[in-house]
Amino acid sequence: MTAAARADSAVLERLRERIRTLQAAPRQLLSVLRTGLPPVDGLLPGGGFPLGQVVELWGEPSSGRTRLAFRAIAEAHRALRLAAWVDGPGMLYAPALPPLGVQLEQLLVVRPPESKQLAWSALQLLRSGAFVAVGLDLTRSGVRLSPPESRRLVEAASRSGGLLLLLTPPEAPADGTLRLHVSAAGPRAMRLEVVRSRQGGASRTVEVPWDLLTPGGPSDVGAGSHGLDAPPLPVPPSTPFRRARACTRDGLIGIQGQRPGRDLSLPSFAQALGVGS
Amino acid sequence: MSQRVAYVHLPRFPVQRRVLDEPGLAAQPLALVHETKGVLRISFASGTAQRDGIRAGMTLTSARALLPALRDGLYDAAAETQALSSLAEGFLRFAPAFMLSAPDGLWLDASAASLFGGEAGLVDKVEAQARAAGYRARVVLASELFTARALARFGAATRACVALGDSGRALAALPLQALEDAPEVVASLRALGLSTLGELSALQPTQVISRLGAQGLRAQRLVRGQDEARLLPAVLPEVVEEVRTLEAPAESLEPLLFALKAALDRLSARLRGRQRAAVRLTLTLVLEPAGPYPVPLVLARPTTDPKLLLDLVRHRLESVRLDAPVATLVLTVDESCEDHGQQGVLGDAPAGDAALETVLARLATALGPEALGSPVLADDHRPEAAHAPGPFRPPRREPGMFAEARRSPPVPPPPPDWQLERPVRLLPGEGEPIEVELDALGALRTARVLGKRRKVLAVAGPERLGGQWWTETPFQRDYYRVHLDGLGPAWVYRRAGEDGFYLHGLFD
Numbered sequence: 158m159t160a161a162a163r164a165d166s167a168v169l170e171r172l173r174e175r176i177r178t179l180q181a182a183p184r185q186l187l188s189v190l191r192t193g194l195p196p197v198d199g200l201l202p203g204g205g206f207p208l209g210q211v212v213e214l215w216g217e218p219s220s221g222r223t224r225l226a227f228r229a230i231a232e233a234h235r236a237l238r239l240a241a242w243v244d245g246p247g248m249l250y251a252p253a254l255p256p257l258g259v260q261l262e263q264l265l266v267v268r269p270p271e272s273k274q275l276a277w278s279a280l281q282l283l284r285s286g287a288f289v290a291v292g293l294d295l296t297r298s299g300v301r302l303s304p305p306e307s308r309r310l311v312e313a314a315s316r317s318g319g320l321l322l323l324l325t326p327p328e329a330p331a332d333g334t335l336r337l338h339v340s341a342a343g344p345r346a347m348r349l350e351v352v353r354s355r356q357g358g359a360s361r362t363v364e365v366p367w368d369l370l371t372p373g374g375p376s377d378v379g380a381g382s383h384g385l386d387a388p389p390l391p392v393p394p395s396t397p398f399r400r401a402r403a404c405t406r407d408g409l410i411g412i413q414g415q416r417p418g419r420d421l422s423l424p425s426f427a428q429a430l431g432v433g434s
Numbered sequence: 435m436s437q438r439v440a441y442v443h444l445p446r447f448p449v450q451r452r453v454l455d456e457p458g459l460a461a462q463p464l465a466l467v468h469e470t471k472g473v474l475r476i477s478f479a480s481g482t483a484q485r486d487g488i489r490a491g492m493t494l495t496s497a498r499a500l501l502p503a504l505r506d507g508l509y510d511a512a513a514e515t516q517a518l519s520s521l522a523e524g525f526l527r528f529a530p531a532f533m534l535s536a537p538d539g540l541w542l543d544a545s546a547a548s549l550f551g552g553e554a555g556l557v558d559k560v561e562a563q564a565r566a567a568g569y570r571a572r573v574v575l576a577s578e579l580f581t582a583r584a585l586a587r588f589g590a591a592t593r594a595c596v597a598l599g600d601s602g603r604a605l606a607a608l609p610l611q612a613l614e615d616a617p618e619v620v621a622s623l624r625a626l627g628l629s630t631l632g633e634l635s636a637l638q639p640t641q642v643i644s645r646l647g648a649q650g651l652r653a654q655r656l657v658r659g660q661d662e663a664r665l666l667p668a669v670l671p672e673v674v675e676e677v678r679t680l681e682a683p684a685e686s687l688e689p690l691l692f693a694l695k696a697a698l699d700r701l702s703a704r705l706r707g708r709q710r711a712a713v714r715l716t717l718t719l720v721l722e723p724a725g726p727y728p729v730p731l732v733l734a735r736p737t738t739d740p741k742l743l744l745d746l747v748r749h750r751l752e753s754v755r756l757d758a759p760v761a762t763l764v765l766t767v768d769e770s771c772e773d774h775g776q777q778g779v780l781g782d783a784p785a786g787d788a789a790l791e792t793v794l795a796r797l798a799t800a801l802g803p804e805a806l807g808s809p810v811l812a813d814d815h816r817p818e819a820a821h822a823p824g825p826f827r828p829p830r831r832e833p834g835m836f837a838e839a840r841r842s843p844p845v846p847p848p849p850p851d852w853q854l855e856r857p858v859r860l861l862p863g864e865g866e867p868i869e870v871e872l873d874a875l876g877a878l879r880t881a882r883v884l885g886k887r888r889k890v891l892a893v894a895g896p897e898r899l900g901g902q903w904w905t906e907t908p909f910q911r912d913y914y915r916v917h918l919d920g921l922g923p924a925w926v927y928r929r930a931g932e933d934g935f936y937l938h939g940l941f942d
Contacts, residue, residue, distance in 0.1 A: 217920065263828050
């Protein structure tokens with residue numbers, strides 16, 4: 158064999174090895190989906206929502222569960238993976254998702270016409286293996302998963318290596334491998350408690366400020382708001398409410414970046430309602 | 435400019451087709467018969483039957499006397515031509531036009547051969563496609579219609595290309611039988627002791643015209659490679675439809691699926707030939723005696739993949755209960771679109787794409803196409819109108835090595851400010867009216883939300899959204915983010931000029 162032929166052979170072998178590595182790569186890239194919230198990721202065994210499992214977010218419909226789930230889905234989108242959301246109550250509001258990092262074109266939203274098709278839809282999506290994360294929102298759907306349905310979902314998640322994010326209402330918990338109880342802890346934070354976990358960490362609790370859930374979102378306890386249990390904040394005069402980031406005109410906002418009515422802080426209800434004036 | 439055409443000869447096409455539909459007939463003596471003057475005569479006989487002496491034109495009675503085990507079926511010329519046309523449509527992947535030569539052949543316009551590895555490449559590809567469809571084929575490419583057909587039918591090679599100007603030499607060795615359209619000329623030539631086309635070609639034209647007349651001269655011009663006939667492109671039917679009549683009415687799913695597989699293979703090949711992809715199909719099951727039973731099939735994404743279509747049909751039929759056996763099935767493409775094809779990628783699993791297509795099709799069929807999609811933002815101030823369902827078209831994944839090289843995905847543009855203050859759940863329509871309790875100063879104290887009266891912990895707002903003042907239904911709302919005890923933030927609004935409050939969203 159000549160030197161040139163040997164060199165060619167070595168190059169080919171290196172290329173083959175590279176191809177093997179690349180082909181093996183996609184499954185190895187992700188083992189958990191992080192929420193990007195240090196308190197939450199720190200609470201979860203493995204540092205995020207583990208793939209191949211059913212993670213149940215159990216709590217009231219305004220406790221921050223959905224945003225938490227979509228922060229994990231955003232992580233999947235950043236890794237150029239697809240995610241699906243089975244929207245039981247049909248209440249998912251798309252304009253709130255891009256600020257969480259969700260790429261709408263990589264999100265399949267399924268709204269079955271009948272509530273009994275919810276679990277079936279999630280099962281099909283999980284079994285396909287085409288989606289790295291599937292959300293199943295059973296809030297206000299009147300559906301409680303039966304043990305066989307739960308088993309099938311757990312098995313499908315395990316086989317496909319996908320993550321099932323199961324959102325359940327307080328009155329109808331399901332049978333998630335990892336169950337987190339999500340609740341509001343006052344106007345400043347939400348609370349997460351690990352209720353069930355095969356990998357340990359049960360009963361651990363953490364509080365996450367609401368402000369952290371939507372990156373760059375408004376602070377509910379800052380200017381322009383007040384807590385009624387606390388002394389009322391002085392209502393500032395009508396100072397323009399502007400954001401630090403420059404706004405570009407897109408037909409929705411004014412030339413100074415303001416929206417109609419946004420320049421006012423909390424108005425007096427007394428005046429508005431004609432009470433006590 | 436001289437034309438280049440390829441002739442695809444499918445020996446005993448109707449018999450091949452029958453065997454494809456009923457694999458049990460393979461290697462059995464089979465004859466297709468037609469009725470003439472009250473007598474059943476053989477139109478086509480399989481190779482096995484021919485070896486036992488069965489010939490076209492024999493009566494079925496005499497054929498049976500010769501070979502009692504002979505299986506027979508009716509020959510339907512119109513149906514065979516239709517099937518041949520369907521097969522020809524599949525070749526449109528390689529040729530811009532075709533012309534039928536019923537019952538067992540067709541010409542293809544070979545002018546696009548350079549796109550398929552030259553003329554030899556085109557011939558190989560056409561033969562391979564016919565083989566993939568289950569047919570034995572002989573393909574010859576030449577400059578004249580007669581040359582291509584005669585060599586494909588009577589030549590020795592199964593695949594051949596005849597160079598421009600070489601037709602006379604290529605045809606010389608063929609028997610006179612190749613002059614199929616001029617049987618009188620053939621008979622006269624045989625009487626003169628001639629046996630090959632080359633011998634006819636070598637005669638002086640004056641001798642030919644004096645003995646055989648104009649017909650003879652025309653035949654000589656053909657065998658000298660001077661055929662001036664042009665390929666007349668066939669007109670494609672507007673509706674892509676595949677009809678399959680079952681040998682015996684199917685009472686279970688198994689035989690039905692077998693027939694469907696063959697029909698879907700043909701349908702997909704036709705669509706690919708037309709460079710179209712199916713969006714919506716209807717499978718009509720003709721029940722005996724109940725009549726047609728349509729089964730609509732909706733695809734989430736356009737496709738020509740027969741495997742995916744079969745999977746979808748199987749899934750759909752599992753939920754269908756039929757009262758009578760199925761005698762005939764008709765597959766009709768109701769809607770199609772341009773097929774952009776799918777690019778195979780290195781590093782990513784093609785199986786993943788197929789899985790995605792399958793699950794989307796399955797969900798669309800079971801739940802209805804409107805039940806799944808990808809949300810699209812709409813330019814509207816009214817919150818409930820600010821989004822709409824759109825088709826789910828995830829961005830095409832880049833080939834693996836490039837995706838690997840480009841580790842960091844594109845950074846999306848920052849969302850507009852107003853999106854930061856939108857709830858992730860929006861109640862249907864304009865929301866639900868809620869009972870509130872105000873204190874003496876007019877501040878919110880409690881609100882009845884989600885079936886419970888809850889203490890208001892904090893309020894932020896308002897955000898005034900208004901518009902449509904130029905229409906019959908203007909709106910102006912002041913939105914507040916209200917923290918409620920036991921819940922997270924809720925999105926509550928009050929209409930201008932009204933006292934009532936509405937719950938419109940939840941910051942879940």
